[in-house]
Amino acid sequence: AQSVTQLGSHVSVSEGALVLLRCNYSSSVPPYLFWYVQYPNQGLQLLLKYTTGATLVKGINGFEAEFKKSETSFHLTKPSAHMSDAAEYFCAVIRGNAGNMLTFGGGTRLMVKP
C-alpha cells in the first residue's frame, strides 16, 4: 500500500520568507508525485508534478519541488512567500503501475504574515 505524510498541518511564514512544505511518501514502485493547492472555497489546482526525468520540478507561481528517492521525499519550496500563497497544499502520489488513483496527504495550511 502507498501512503503520503505531510509534516505539519499548519505552517506560518512571513511575507518574503522561504516556504518549505514537507512531503514523504511510501511506495514499493517508482511513484508519480504531485502537489496541489486549494484556495478557500475552490477546488484543487495542480501546482507541479514529477513523473520521470529531472528530479527538480518547477511549477506555477514560483513553486518547485525536488524528488529525492533516497529520502522518499518530495518537499515543496518557494524562495519568497507572497500573501496570495496563503492556501492549503496537498501532496499526492500515484504508484507507477496504479493507473490514475491518487493517494493524498492530509494537507498543510500555509499562512503568510505581513
Added chain:
Amino acid sequence: DAGVIQSPRHEVTEMGQEVTLRCKPISGHNSLFWYRQTMMRGLELLIYFNNNVPIDDSGMPEDRFSAKMPNASFSTLKIQPSEPRDSAVYFCASSLGASREQFFGPGTRLTVL
C-alpha cells in the same frame, strides 16, 4: 475549455432526503473521480470510473451512496437517504489516462440538517 463542471455548488437538505450531485468532466478525458472532503477525514476518494466503467468503489461509505456514469460527459453521485454526517464538500475530477494529472471541479458543498 470550461474545466470540470459540478452542480449544484451548494445544497442544503434535510435528513432522509435524496441528494443528487452532478459532474461534467473535461471533454476527451476518460477517467472520472468522486472525492469527499471534510475537516475530520480530509480528502477521500469515493469512486473511480475509467471509460465510464466503475473501477474502484471501495471508498463509497455505505449502500446509501451510489454513483453512475451513463456516458463520457456526465456522472452523478446520489445519496439516499442523506444523513447529517454526509455533510461535506464533494469534488469531481477528471483526467486523461496517459497524463495522469487530475483536474478538479469547484466542488459541491452539501449540508444535511
